[in-house]
Amino acid sequence: MSESATPIPDEVVELVRNARAITVFTGAGMSAESGIATFRGSGDDSLWGRFDPMMLASVDGWEADRALVWGWYAWRMGQLSGVEPNAGHHALAELANDRSVEVVTQNVDDLHERAGSTVVSHLHGNLVATRCSVCRAPYDGPVTRPEISDDADLDALRVEPPVCASCGGAVRPGVVWFGEMLPERDWDNAVESFAHTDLVLVIGTSGIVYPAAGLPERAAARGVPIIEINPDPSGVGTVTIKSTAATALPALVAALGPRSEA
Numbered sequence: 001m002s003e004s005a006t007p008i009p010d011e012v013v014e015l016v017r018n019a020r021a022i023t024v025f026t027g028a029g030m031s032a033e034s035g036i037a038t039f040r041g042s043g044d045d046s047l048w049g050r051f052d053p054m055m056l057a058s059v060d061g062w063e064a065d066r067a068l069v070w071g072w073y074a075w076r077m078g079q080l081s082g083v084e085p086n087a088g089h090h091a092l093a094e095l096a097n098d099r100s101v102e103v104v105t106q107n108v109d110d111l112h113e114r115a116g117s118t119v120v121s122h123l124h125g126n127l128v129a130t131r132c133s134v135c136r137a138p139y140d141g142p143v144t145r146p147e148i149s150d151d152a153d154l155d156a157l158r159v160e161p162p163v164c165a166s167c168g169g170a171v172r173p174g175v176v177w178f179g180e181m182l183p184e185r186d187w188d189n190a191v192e193s194f195a196h197t198d199l200v201l202v203i204g205t206s207g208i209v210y211p212a213a214g215l216p217e218r219a220a221a222r223g224v225p226i227i228e229i230n231p232d233p234s235g236v237g238t239v240t241i242k243s244t245a246a247t248a249l250p251a252l253v254a255a256l257g258p259r260s261e262a
């Protein structure tokens with residue numbers, strides 16, 4: 001059996017067919033097949049394994065070494081600009097042709113948007129939404145990217161952050177760091193979407209942490225079915241498809257088929 005022949009249970013096909021509004025909750029696994037590194041993984045191939053995440057993704061790290069933190073995110077912005085939405089992102093956008101599909105993502109990339117999906121919430125911020133760390137003014141000027149090789153050390157990463165044109169403050173990435181609140185508007189939009197959906201798809205979100213983990217739980221508490229798509233499921237689903245996003249989602253769209261008039 002080829003990978004493209006991932007079987008989609010009839011139950012899942014019926015749930016999606018009958019849903020008028022779907023909320024899709026995505027994590028790192030959604031973007032992995034686009035070549036975006038997953039930062040919660042461990043092991044030698046994980047960038048988290050080479051650098052201290054608390055130094056690169058926390059307010060304390062930023063205060064201690066802005067050039068290192070900015071350089072790291074500038075490198076990631078460069079990585080993001082070089083990758084494309086995968087077949088899973090495109091399938092989700094296609095799913096919205098016949099029903100309301102709202103995406104709530106924990107990813108800081110813009111691959112859902114580039115594929116054409118409606119993203120109502122970036123729970124952990126948006127990498128390229130750079131802004132002033134002092135007055136919050138958006139920054140859309142040039143971003144100098146560090147050139148780093150596989151055996152790069154920290155010095156190679158350092159790039160001084162741009163300076164805010166309004167107040168002279170340092171420009172920072174648009175992501176949520178450890179120790180920061182989730183962005184209020186994105187959180188409210190996520191709660192709203194989960195409160196009104198009749199089906200939840202949880203995709204590529206191993207190890208969801210609170211408060212985000214409470215979103216699918218709230219929907220489940222009012223009887224909303226949860227379909228989890230993940231090669232290594234977290235167990236949040238009432239139905240589970242053990243597969244990757246880029247494999248299962250196109251198979252799901254194919255299984256839905258052209259809708260015949262009932």
Ligand SMILES: [Zn+2]
Pocket residue numbers: 132133134135136137164165166167168169
């Ligand atoms: Zn400013």
